[in-house]
Amino acid sequence: MSELRVWAVPGIPEVREGDDLAKLIAAAEPGLVDGDIVLVTSKIVSKAEGRLVRADDREAAIDAETVRVVARRGTLRIVENRQGLVMAAAGVDASNTPAGTVLLLPEDPDASAEAVRAGLRDALGVEVGVVVTDTFGRPWRNGLTDIAIGAAGVRVLEDLRGGTDAYGNPLSATVVATADELAGAGDLVKGKAGGLPVAVVRGLGEAVAAEQGGARELVRSARDDMFRLGTSEAVREAVTQRRTVRAFTDEAVDPGAVRRAVAAAVTAPAPHHTTPWRFVLLESAESRTRLLDAMRDAWVADLRRDGKSEESIAKRVRRGDVLRNAPYLVVPCLVMDGSHTYGDERRDAAEREMFVVATGAGVQNFLVALAGERLGSAWVSSTMFCRDVVRGVLGLPDDWDPMGAVAVGHPAVAPGERPARVVSEFVKVR
Incomplete structure (x- = not known):
């Protein structure tokens, strides 16, 4: 890889329940070719899948999506949600939705990505990777970025262990979160308020492959998670x-x-x-x-x-x-x-x-x-x-x-x- 090109796809209309995302993306004429990677904001996936629900009380909606509270400070909660993701408010979104409603994350983001990928193959005859993205805060770092919560046809992790660096030193712990890096690149051109929910990355065809495990591979297992709980929650959990x-x-x-x-x-x-x-x-x-x-x-x-x-x-x-x-x-x-x-x-x-x-x-x-x-x-x-x-x-x-x-x-x-x-x-x- 010597060059990457990343661009947002204009012309995606307001998405409603039941819409076929692959057809909407294809209709916007994104000019896709084999090996491209399509980045789709989770918000439009959730809307198409009918994940907009009535919820006068957002806290109750967060409770319903929460598997485990990781940390709490005031009204802010970092939780593990039904998808296994650890994030603020279980990913429940009350922005850009009608009053009295909230938007939940897709039930199975990997399956959602696979559906879009298959639809684009049928509509345009191209073999592409698809990543479903969502905005994410990170421990120890200020600011938000996009990460991959769903993926299909994309190698989400690149394991460099067993190789060597430029000086010949062995790489024993380097596993690159390729799908998250792609999600962050797409966010730069989509923007948080630009109304551009889809982006395309070209030039990383080696990361596109038919059979991949999906974004769930990015979720660290409980056994390997050294920072599974916030301080007060860790004490309470241990007790x-x-x-x-x-x-x-x-x-x-x-x-x-x-x-x-x-x-x-x-x-x-x-x-x-x-x-x-x-x-x-x-x-x-x-x-x-x-x-x-x-x-x-x-x-x-x-x-x-x-x-x-x-x-x-x-x-x-x-x-x-x-x-x-x-x-x-x-x-x-x-x-x-x-x-x-x-x-x-x-x-x-x-x-x-x-x-x-x-x-x-x-x-x-x-x-x-x-x-x-x-x-x-x-x-x-x-x-x-x-x-x-x-x-x-x-x-x-x-x-x-x-x-x-x-x-x-x-x-x-x-x-x-x-x-x-x-x-x-x-x-x-x-």
Whole structure:
């Protein structure tokens, strides 16, 4: 490619529901040839497909098109919509539409692009690519641009990985969003208010191909999205999506992720400006096995003293294998450094309770932070029943009280839905 030509197509009339866009474009005599790429604004696609709906309340229309709220500031919402796009207001457009109506994005923009492409082939006998475009704001950048939300017959991504640059250096991460670049080029000649909803790019015939995956390939998967949520939403998501995970994969746990979670844990509130938390990280398989074997022996001894049968004991021990199956263990401990002694049983008991509550707050921070790192966890109380054993095996000071153990790892299965809980059932207002 040595030269590109981009121009807007004049003569496209006002589009109404049921109009054949390919015929309208062909009638405007755009002079298309094989290898051209036609850029079509999503607004006219939506109008032709009857996506103009009554909506006295635009917010309700946005709610109906929203799958997930990504970030919110005042009335502005960045959401994931039904098409999988993350954008402001779910793409619901109230501009240039009759009062009391809004325009929704096409239901399937890739299918819309394919319909226009096939129609132009039938009408003009040309093999072209088609890109459906929409206006888009971008994180970290001011200003709007057009992006591709639908495509047909266009290579939307150009993967340069495995090649080399001009200096012979290997390209290991370069994947070019060709369809988005085309959409931005078309916007320069269409304009936002020029009444020119269609543009043509010529000179990039190598990007036109019959079988392509469509613009959905441009949408980053949730697993690969490092910026999936806004700040407050990320916190809320981590809290509400945290689950007790009892089955883990063999994938190793990043020790750095656990330490970041500990850093979050020690920001919890505590009495008297103290720091009552300590976290023992069991990173070696040998340390985990040694601790769990000793705890198992202590548990079995307790059960025998309780008169349990050997069969019953074996079943209980098997049910306790969540810690043994985890690739990483953490033992949170309580220390009473800085606590007050009153010489009064009631007040001394309340003092310890304050420190226990603070430790629980720290562990909750820890669990939520692990969820933010995409790690599963299970907080199990078992170390509290054999604290002397745990201290002895791990070589901990006598004033460190183990407060359970946290199994950490990558979840083996997706967490199940949490049973619905009605907030009013947990609230008393006075």
